[in-house]
Amino acid sequence: MTAPQIEVFLQTLIAGFLLGGLYALIGIGMTLIMGVMKIINLAHGELMMVSMYIAYWLFTLFGLDPYLSVFVATPVMFFIGVGLQKFLITPVLKVDSILPENQVILTVGIGMVLSSLAMLFFKSDYRSTPVSYATSAWYLGDYWKGSPIELSLSVPWTVSFVFALAITAGLWFFLTKTDTGKSVRATSQDPQAALMMGVNVDRMRMLTFGLGSALVGAAGCLFIPIYYLYPSLGGQFTLIAFVITIIGGLGSTAGAIIGGIILGVFESMTATYIGMGWAPVGRFAVFVAALIFLPGGVASLARKRKLGK
Amino acid sequence: MLDVKNISMFFGGLAALSNVSFSVVEGEILALIGPNGAGKTTLFNVVNGFYKPSHGDIFFNGTRISNIKTHRICRLGIARTFQVVRPLQRMSVLDNVIASAFMRAADKKRAEEIAMDILQFTGLYDDRNVISKGLPLGKRKRLEIARALATQPTMLLLDESFAGLNPSELNESIDIIRKIKAKGITMMIIEHHMKVIMAISDRIIVLNYGQKIAEGTPLEIGRNPQVIEAYLGEATNA
């Protein structure tokens, strides 16, 4: 490979990695919900869209930096999530129907309502938050004068990535070190047993849905400095989240991180070497391959290793 | 008729079955007993093709069945019932049985005939139009047997078909088992109810922790000290 080729390759890899970190955050929210409730939340991306609008209006009306809006939008999304679980999803879990997929279809309905309400109120305009640092970057040449290749690191992408890491670390702490977090994990592993151990499963479900929504909400705030916002943006992120969950393995937080990064790098590579338009196809190719060849996701590989097989 | 040779089944690192071998002779009722978690249902799942054994082979009338799919095993003549009853919930009792009768019926008319016969045979004829979700447990257990019979098996695997029955239902079911035996159908049954086991089985195999610890006639098993220690003591106390 010649120097420019290496440059393109490394730059693509970096971009993929940064994207992957954000994807991971979206994926973790999804995998939590799937793990605890065994349902797929197809309104996941739409919840992120809602959060992005919150961040957008906070910026446009009050000039609040999108990164600071994380602290506003995330709690708001938490309560929206709890409300959805309490008033819509829980009742459906109790209804007898021919198709067990009713819960999944319900979340589709929720997603449709959210995205078309956004369309009604905000029109289908593309919006963005023109922050001052939107296009600034760090260049390798500035730090290492004799570098044979030139690489750059976008400031907003990097900041978003670091935020995503911090939130993930916080979540990990919550799930492994706090009693509530442990209850969530117990519910995920065996709801029957958790119930008998005195865990309030219904409350854990509400908490989990809230938490999943909050995480994707945070991801929305981190995406808005680097992405355009429009009402129908949710759908593709729902799919991304689902693909990550499948790659990573259902209910596995670590798996979701790995899955997010795999997907980010893969998409970035497809976009560079095959063409922008094909990136979604690459996404689904990974998805279908994971479904067929790795039904338990990355997490299942780790588990096998542990048993010494 | 059925030859199980050195079957082992691992889940993760745990052995649910280890090196189990036995044969079932045509026409007999072979009971499979053992404490909970001994691997009885796992053994059924292996014979019936839900699980592929980690080691060993199973032959049915000389055909190796340990590597073929469940529906083909059924076609070869092995039918089963489930411990947790699994009727096709939203279908009527009759439709449940018709659905299984189709396997050997040329057309719907024939399938209906088979199904009607079997419903009379199992005493479910009067309930034929009930949606199976609404049946009481005793009858659902019997529906499981009816469904399995409708595939016209030569061998029947019954997984706790007597659990949870009241005394009169129990006697009815024992009668049905005897009638099935009279038809020449070979049976393997998993059962906890020792009275039933002693009354109907020709031979008994005892499993404990996935291993076969004894095999013999009911009388022999009743005298085996190892079995008494592992299982019978616990069951008679219960």
Add this chain to the structure above:
Amino acid sequence: MKRYLPLFCLALLAVVPLVGLNSYLMHILILFVMWSVIGMSWNLLGGYCGQVSFGHAAFFGVGAYTAGILYTKTGLSAWWGLPLSIVAVTLVALVMGFIVLRLRGPYFALATLAIGEVLRVTAENLTNLTNGDVGIMIQERTWVEKIWYYYIILAVAAITFYLVRAVIQSKLGYYFVAIREDQDAAESLGINTTLYKTIALTLSAAITGMAGAFYTNYMGYIDPKVVFALHDISIVAIMVVMVGGVATFWGPVVGSIIMILMAEMIRSVPMLGTAHQTFFGALLIFIIIFLPNGIVGDFKKLRRLVGLGRPS
């Protein structure tokens, strides 16, 4: 009486245009019949066999593009797309079935959704075959009058109705429902579940594909965003059945009437036009919570709900 209901409805639908409906009303009628066809086909796979597909747009789109590409590439009439789409869509369904039918429940649903999206993006990018986003335009329309299009789709609908009914009352139908109710139990009763799921998928796909080929002929223009649409095709297909009645013969027909009327009513209100999905979504949520088996499936429950509202 009940035996002749389908015939009676068919006859009624056949004479309705003769009273002289205007072009707009004919359009509504055609859409209604077309969506009944799609709904009936979805119901075969989703309602009876229990395999909830979120990707019927894949079949609709492939059917539509079979007709469209046939016209642009060979110069043959796009009507040949109707029979040919059966071949093309069957092939797609077989490949797709191989991938997705090993999955269960929600995984199946999402895999079908993903494949539908893959096909849309593929159609957008394979520009020399599909013209990409520009779409395909059928230059010369076969008829100016809508009535002939109407009779063609009505014939397709009638065939579909009787086909679905014949299938459901046969061995296939028993097997489909057995698979829906309990796949493992079905397998242990000697049912080759993979084979019968593939049959259900292929049948369902072929019918939806024909509707797609019809759409190309009728509308005279297709592009990937329209015929491979997730919300406006795949989800509406689900809704037609959910609203009307899951696993009922008449459900898709009733659902189609309601969905089409609702869509048109919303469209006629200028402010709300863009937001028809809000109402679709809200209707979907309402149906799932209160009438999970649809209007036909939960008719008794519906009467009770309405009865509660009446002072008696």
